[in-house]
Amino acid sequence: MDKKYTIKDIAKMAGVSKGTVDRVLHNRGKVSPTALEKINEVLNVIDYEPNLIARNLKNTKVYRICVLLPNPEIDPYWLPCVNGIQDAITEFKAYSVIIETHYFNPESKKSFLKTNEEIIEKSPDAVLLAPLFHKETLEIIKQYDELGIMVNTFNNQVESSSIKSFVGQDLYKSGRVAASLMNLILPKGQIAIIHIDESLKNAVHMQEKEKGFRNYFDEKNLSDFSITTLKLKHSNIESKFSVFLEENPDLKGIFITTSKAYQIATLLSSLQNKKVALIGYDLIEKNVQFLNTGLVHFLIHQNQKRQAYLGVSTLVDHFLFRKEIPDTILLPIDIINVENASFYVS
Amino acid sequence: MDKKYTIKDIAKMAGVSKGTVDRVLHNRGKVSPTALEKINEVLNVIDYEPNLIARNLKNTKVYRICVLLPNPEIDPYWLPCVNGIQDAITEFKAYSVIIETHYFNPESKKSFLKTNEEIIEKSPDAVLLAPLFHKETLEIIKQYDELGIMVNTFNNQVESSSIKSFVGQDLYKSGRVAASLMNLILPKGQIAIIHIDESLKNAVHMQEKEKGFRNYFDEKNLSDFSITTLKLKHSNIESKFSVFLEENPDLKGIFITTSKAYQIATLLSSLQNKKVALIGYDLIEKNVQFLNTGLVHFLIHQNQKRQAYLGVSTLVDHFLFRKEIPDTILLPIDIINVENASFYVS
DNA sequence: TATTTTGGTGTGTTCGAGCACATTTTTTGG
DNA sequence: CCAAAAAATGTGCTCGAACACACCAAAATA
Numbered sequence: 001m002d003k004k005y006t007i008k009d010i011a012k013m014a015g016v017s018k019g020t021v022d023r024v025l026h027n028r029g030k031v032s033p034t035a036l037e038k039i040n041e042v043l044n045v046i047d048y049e050p051n052l053i054a055r056n057l058k059n060t061k062v063y064r065i066c067v068l069l070p071n072p073e074i075d076p077y078w079l080p081c082v083n084g085i086q087d088a089i090t091e092f093k094a095y096s097v098i099i100e101t102h103y104f105n106p107e108s109k110k111s112f113l114k115t116n117e118e119i120i121e122k123s124p125d126a127v128l129l130a131p132l133f134h135k136e137t138l139e140i141i142k143q144y145d146e147l148g149i150m151v152n153t154f155n156n157q158v159e160s161s162s163i164k165s166f167v168g169q170d171l172y173k174s175g176r177v178a179a180s181l182m183n184l185i186l187p188k189g190q191i192a193i194i195h196i197d198e199s200l201k202n203a204v205h206m207q208e209k210e211k212g213f214r215n216y217f218d219e220k221n222l223s224d225f226s227i228t229t230l231k232l233k234h235s236n237i238e239s240k241f242s243v244f245l246e247e248n249p250d251l252k253g254i255f256i257t258t259s260k261a262y263q264i265a266t267l268l269s270s271l272q273n274k275k276v277a278l279i280g281y282d283l284i285e286k287n288v289q290f291l292n293t294g295l296v297h298f299l300i301h302q303n304q305k306r307q308a309y310l311g312v313s314t315l316v317d318h319f320l321f322r323k324e325i326p327d328t329i330l331l332p333i334d335i336i337n338v339e340n341a342s343f344y345v346s
Numbered sequence: 347m348d349k350k351y352t353i354k355d356i357a358k359m360a361g362v363s364k365g366t367v368d369r370v371l372h373n374r375g376k377v378s379p380t381a382l383e384k385i386n387e388v389l390n391v392i393d394y395e396p397n398l399i400a401r402n403l404k405n406t407k408v409y410r411i412c413v414l415l416p417n418p419e420i421d422p423y424w425l426p427c428v429n430g431i432q433d434a435i436t437e438f439k440a441y442s443v444i445i446e447t448h449y450f451n452p453e454s455k456k457s458f459l460k461t462n463e464e465i466i467e468k469s470p471d472a473v474l475l476a477p478l479f480h481k482e483t484l485e486i487i488k489q490y491d492e493l494g495i496m497v498n499t500f501n502n503q504v505e506s507s508s509i510k511s512f513v514g515q516d517l518y519k520s521g522r523v524a525a526s527l528m529n530l531i532l533p534k535g536q537i538a539i540i541h542i543d544e545s546l547k548n549a550v551h552m553q554e555k556e557k558g559f560r561n562y563f564d565e566k567n568l569s570d571f572s573i574t575t576l577k578l579k580h581s582n583i584e585s586k587f588s589v590f591l592e593e594n595p596d597l598k599g600i601f602i603t604t605s606k607a608y609q610i611a612t613l614l615s616s617l618q619n620k621k622v623a624l625i626g627y628d629l630i631e632k633n634v635q636f637l638n639t640g641l642v643h644f645l646i647h648q649n650q651k652r653q654a655y656l657g658v659s660t661l662v663d664h665f666l667f668r669k670e671i672p673d674t675i676l677l678p679i680d681i682i683n684v685e686n687a688s689f690y691v692s
Numbered sequence: 693t694a695t696t697t698t699g700g701t702g703t704g705t706t707c708g709a710g711c712a713c714a715t716t717t718t719t720t721g722g
Numbered sequence: 723c724c725a726a727a728a729a730a731t732g733t734g735c736t737c738g739a740a741c742a743c744a745c746c747a748a749a750a751t752a
Contacts, residue, residue, distance in 0.1 A: 006738055018703090018739090049439050053399050053737090053739095057706090057707045058707050060706090095397075095399065176685045334680060337527075339523040339526045340681060343676065352709085354708075362732085364733095366730080366732075375729095376729065381731080396708080399709095401709050403736090404736065
């Protein structure tokens with residue numbers, strides 16, 4: 001159990017050459033029954049594990065992994081992902097992999113398609129993408145599939161047999177988690193679900209969260225609550241939200257399904273006498289600030305950094321160390337309040 | 347940026363031999379200023395990263411890492427740690443490391459010392475230990491230090507310059523997290539902090555949590571709360587706790603500082619009309635069951651599995667890949683309720 | 693019987709870093 | 723100026739797996 005055996009050791013023990021052992025280990029045939037038996041006997045006794053380091057040294061192929069995600073300068077939501085990818089690049093720079101990041105404009109399907117064309121030009125071994133646009137994603141996945149390029153996704157789930165793996169969160173469940181926390185803060189009253197988003201690209205995301213949130217209250221038969229949905233865009237937040245507040249003076253809680261909770265918190269902070277429970281998503285700086293001031297009660301951590309990191313690292317582990325790629329990696333739904341936030345912000 | 351450069355490439359570019367490049371890279375001296383300059387010029391232009399795989403291949407030393415922790419058959423609290431170590435063993439079995447687990451009886455200082463002697467016999471390169479007994483730990487750490495054996499710790503923090511690293515949680519902060527959740531569940535009333543433990547070995551653990559818990563309420567000047575501490579042992583839980591309940595009929599919440607919340611929950615479940623908020627530690631099966639039935643409101647996840655895994659993996663990364671070992675790894679204080687529990691139980 | 697085809701086996705080289713040692717060049721001192 | 727010492731540089735081997743290829747036998751074919 002102590003020693004690490006090598007092919008040479010096995011060869012010596014079985015009284016054959018390392019070439020024969022190698023043929024047995026890889027079922028390459030051309031081995032006599034006598035030799036096969038002798039080698040198998042040895043293999044049954046010892047616990048042979050091929051040295052991964054030596055195995056890889058011979059492999060001079062440089063694997064190329066392209067990551068495709070929205071430009072974080074346009075939407076800072078994606079900044080943590082870039083950091084996660086950067087971590088992976090640093091970690092794996094000493095190995096024969098090249099990890100490249102490509103940005104597209106999250107407001108433009110055209111940009112998404114164009115960036116994919118650029119990636120295909122580079123003929124990578126795998127791509128990791130944030131498939132914001134459903135229809136377009138299916139189109140380009142078909143192309144990748146034909147070219148034999150492996151496709152992994154993160155953040156958004158798209159059903160396709162050509163997608164090898166998905167890293168993300170169970171959004172429905174995360175809506176339920178938010179609901180359970182809201183239920184804890186409030187004994188009863190009116191709750192608003194607010195979707196803040198520029199385009200419809202996150203529609204599925206937000207809907208799943210809403211479903212989970214509503215389902216929690218439905219299931220519990222909590223008739224003391226009434227739930228309203230409100231859709232906002234950046235351009236109309238202030239006006240539309242103030243109207244909503246006026247029309248619903250008894251509003252007790254708000255669940256914001258995107259990372260823009262700070263925008264609602266900002267508006268509420270100007271109305272001193274308003275006391276509304278806020279639950280939102282993502283540990284971006286502005287949100288954490290409002291967590292500290294007490295205006296935001298809970299944040300749900302989507303851990304995009306780790307999503308992106310895992311998306312890349314499973315690919316690297318696959319190419320370099322022949323590890324299996326899991327179909328789905330669902331990250332835990334971390335509950336964050338002011339007391340434990342500091343351990344999650346990297 | 348694309349190609350991975352090798353020492354041979356650098357040698358060719360600088361017009362010298364790979365031996366000279368090697369001497370420059372390792373400051374081994376015996377290099378003329380002319381050669382040094384030529385090589386440095388090349389190094390400034392390209393981005394050389396030595397191939398970790400090749401570097402390690404030459405290193406035939408088999409590193410031995412011994413892990414020392416309480417026998418999980420005596421205290422199942424340690425079962426997740428064993429799983430974490432098992433994960434590490436599986437992951438690293440193809441590398442030149444041997445990871446061994448040694449158990450001691452958590453009730454016996456003698457057993458702790460004896461197991462340490464056994465480990466010293468094996469002359470490992472590093473040990474990872476759960477330092478349950480403070481005084482004894484300092485003793486044996488001295489021995490390890492003299493033998494040049496690296497010592498890392500997890501679960502319990504012990505201050506010593508001879509300890510290279512600690513993986514665990516900020517217990518004070520975790521007490522505060524528990525308090526913040528309790529404060530959310532209860533508007534006011536009496537709260538009990540219950541320590542359930544057979545021996546005093548976890549005294550520091552429990553005290554720190556209590557400190558954090560009390561500090562939260564002190565800081566907020568929440569005079570609507572009164573906090574009592576109760577110490578229990580397995581043998582007297584039932585009797586002592588029922589007496590306590592009778593004497594404190596207005597008890598509204600209980601914070602259990604160990605993983606034994608299920609024991610309190612069991613007792614409370616027999617008293618139907620009692621409605622007390624329970625917050626405890628650790629996602630052991632019985633605790634999660636009570637989370638599901640609603641008797642336990644929150645659990646704080648100490649993530650022992652990951653603690654143990656990280657304790658081992660940082661050592662392996664250090665020996666094999668020359669990674670730095672961080673002084674302290676503080677895992678996040680995960681807040682668990684019935685809705686997100688399933689993502690954390692491994 | 694001579695020659696090709698197989699089946700079975702062992703040998704040798706490669707990967708990149710690291711280091712020991714051999715070789716060449718330069719410097720020093722008598 | 724030459725020998726010896728010192729400095730600088732290059733060569734060659736090693737690690738373990740993987741695979742190409744060389745080799746030798748026995749069997750199949752001409």
